[in-house]
Amino acid sequence: MPHAFAAILIAASMTAAAPASAAQSAATTAPSYRACYDGTCKITLKKKASFRVHPRFGITRLTITFNSRQVRVKGTGPGVTAGGGFSKGGAVTVNGIQFTVTSLSGKKAVLRLKARR
CATH class of the missing domain: 1.20.5 (Single alpha-helices involved in coiled-coils or other helix-helix interfaces)
Structure with a gap:
């Protein structure tokens, strides 16, 4: 027993x-995007992402969407909207944050963000 x-x-x-x-x-x-708050990080996205960034960039939130051909970045803040789109091999700078694509497919995007301010 x-x-x-x-x-x-x-x-x-x-x-x-x-x-x-x-x-x-x-x-x-x-996923945690806290490392991106200062505008410098490397992230892997599997779906749309939205996260806060430091107000020194003139925006307080970034929203990133993607498909197999393109990445779209939209920055918003009090009374401000800025954005851009780019494909693999390209880059875009939104309010002092530069975005480059390391890898892109319909299921995943790997991006590098680098603060330019």
Whole structure:
């Protein structure tokens, strides 16, 4: 009987641990764009992204969309909208942040952002 009880305890602890590790895994895979706040970072996008940037750029939010041929960047702030589009091998600068494409497909875009101010 003690062996059966130990097996139940082990199974219960494994079951209880599964949701926690799944939650941790989901939390670590969620994209974070905090590194881009200062205008310099490398990011991989799998869908549209929108994140905050430092107000020194004259904008406070960037929104990036893409498809297999083009990346579109839109910067917004109080009373300001700026933007541009570019393809692989190209670059665009929006309010002092330069964007270049490292890789581009219909499912993923890899971009480098570099602060120019």
